[in-house]
Amino acid sequence: MAAGSAPEARGLMDEQTFLDNFNNLIYRHKTYLCYETERMQDDLWIPLDDTRASCRTRSLMDEQTFLDNFNNLIYVHKTYLCYETERMQDDLSIPLDEYKGFLQNEGADKGSKRRHAESIFLGDIPSWNLDTELRYRVTCFISWSPCATCADELTKFLRENRHVNLRIFAARIYERSQGYEAGLRKLKAAGAEVAIMSLQEFEYCWKNFVDHQQDEDKPFPRWDNLDSEYERLTKELEGILQNQED
Numbered sequence: 031m032a033a034g035s036a037p038e039a040r041g042l043m044d045e046q047t048f049l050d051n052f053n054n055l056i057y058r059h060k061t062y063l064c065y066e067t068e069r070m071q072d073d074l075w076i077p078l079d080d081t082r083a084s085c086r087t088r089s090l091m092d093e094q095t096f097l098d099n100f101n102n103l104i105y106v107h108k109t110y111l112c113y114e115t116e117r118m119q120d121d122l123s124i125p126l127d128e129y130k131g132f133l134q135n136e137g138a139d140k141g142s143k144r145r146h147a148e149s150i151f152l153g154d155i156p157s158w159n160l161d162t163e164l165r166y167r168v169t170c171f172i173s174w175s176p177c178a179t180c181a182d183e184l185t186k187f188l189r190e191n192r193h194v195n196l197r198i199f200a201a202r203i204y205e206r207s208q209g210y211e212a213g214l215r216k217l218k219a220a221g222a223e224v225a226i227m228s229l230q231e232f233e234y235c236w237k238n239f240v241d242h243q244q245d246e247d248k249p250f251p252r253w254d255n256l257d258s259e260y261e262r263l264t265k266e267l268e269g270i271l272q273n274q275e276d
């Protein structure tokens with residue numbers, strides 16, 4: 031299952047939640063997991079009821095999380111990354127829904143090592159076991175463009191995985207990392223498409239990565255100056271990518 035935000039664990043599931051989510055005839059965006067544990071002793075299995083629960087892993091983001099983090103006019107400390115994968119065959123692109131989801135960076139506040147979203151994402155890809163004989167296109171929508179270190183990691187990944195094409199759409203340009211401009215140029219040189227998220231990408235993510243509960247058709251609530259900021263950032267990115275300094 032795709033990485034998502036922290037699972038909500040509780041003892042028993044609603045009747046309707048079970049029926050809605052485990053029906054083997056219905057396509058659902060969510061994934062539920064029930065688990066139980068037994069202790070083995072000689073030939074006996076002893077149920078450990080305190081370890082029995084259900085949890086929901088989410089592959090869709092809350093509306094507010096998306097709006098707070100992808101707004102191209104606001105400075106946010108976190109980074110969110112939505113991704114999807116297609117298999118490319120002749121002129122067709124076949125979506126692979128099992129390799130679609132979102133994740134966020136891990137801050138030092140969790141007591142664990144800081145990890146950037148791109149680094150976590152790259153760490154997940156080997157477990158997909160993509161067939162090196164086939165061609166894939168991975169698209170990432172990231173709230174911040176990659177820092178110099180992540181751009182280097184992504185570049186290395188592309189050089190070692192020629193069967194994968196990468197497209198990156200960033201909501202904002204991350205400028206607080208030394209060498210980020212050269213990093214973005216290296217990414218482009220390695221074959222990645224790097225662009226700024228326009229209204230079209232915001233609407234696409236809203237439709238494909240955000241949980242609208244009951245209202246599937248809820249329109250994307252665009253903010254003032256979205257387009258002018260997109261245009262400003264696109265000019266800035268073009269300037270970075272065209273620079274011949276390195």
Ligand SMILES: [Zn+2]
Nearest residue numbers: 146176177180
């Ligand atoms: Zn980074």
